[in-house]
Amino acid sequence: MMKISVVVPAYNEADIIEETLLTLRKQSWVHEIITVNDGSTDATGELCANLSNIAIQLERNRGKGEALQIGWEQASGDIIVCLDADLGESVKEAQPLIEPFESDFIDVVIGRLPQQKVRGLGFVKERAKRLIYKKTGHWISAPLSGQRAFRKKWLATLMKNQYQGYGIETAMLLDLLEAGATVIEVDTFITHRATGKNLAGFLHRGKQWLELEKSVWRGLE
Structure with missing residues (x-):
């Protein structure tokens, strides 16, 4: 039986992370919950400490990429x-x-989320798709999805580089595909807060784009 470790990075998510973690604790397929409180200034850290098997508390905000890598190192699961x-x-x-991990040849699974009514313009997603295709020849339809899983044997590959914030999803895909990992995508009914076409949304996507470029730019342009 495969052991499943779930890693959840969190920054100022006190209004919803309790529901997320309580739901995870009820799932029979979840064997270990690891949270990384990324320097939150609200009650996120306390909630993580109460509802996780392992709760990592970072004193300052270090970004999603670094938070995930810190969490991965604590995972004991096969997946x-x-x-x-x-x-x-x-x-x-x-x-x-x-x-899909019932099949031995699958190394990485990316979750595609349903389309939501409120969404951005999609330029960061399209940029990520093109970067991945240009570098590896693989077309990934959901390169920015944070909902994904991989076999622990690929951890060494994923710890070779330090990922920049929101650039982690694209950068880790590049590293895995270049190393020969078999990556597939599956449809899910997972939903989360969408980034809208307002100032906050544009600022978020701008940061996402900058961190993507910092993580993956390797003389492609």
Whole structure:
């Protein structure tokens, strides 16, 4: 039987992370919950400490990339699942991420989320798709999805580089594909807060784009 470790990075998610973690604790396929409180200034850290098997508390905000890598190092499972903190009750829909690992040749599974009514312009996603295709020849339809799983044997590959914040999803895919990992995508019913077409949304996507470029730019342009 495969042991499943779930790693949840969190920054100021006190309004929803309790629901996310309580739902995760009820899932029979989840054997270990590791949270990384990324320097939150609200009650996120306390909630993580109360509801996780391992709760890592970072004193300052170090970004999603570094937070995930710190969490991965503590995982004892055969499969490491990455899930966002703001999934709430829909986190129970993450089980399709682990089902493909019954096949030995599958190394990485990415969860595609349903389309949401409120969403951004998609330029960061398209940029990520093009970067991955140009570098590896693989077309990934959901390169920015934070809902993904991989076999622990690939951890050494994923710890060779330090990932920049929100650039981690694209950068880790590049590293895994270049190392020969077999990556597939599956549809899920996971939902989370979408980034809208307002100032906050544009600022978020701008930061996401900058961190993506910092993580993956390797003389491609």
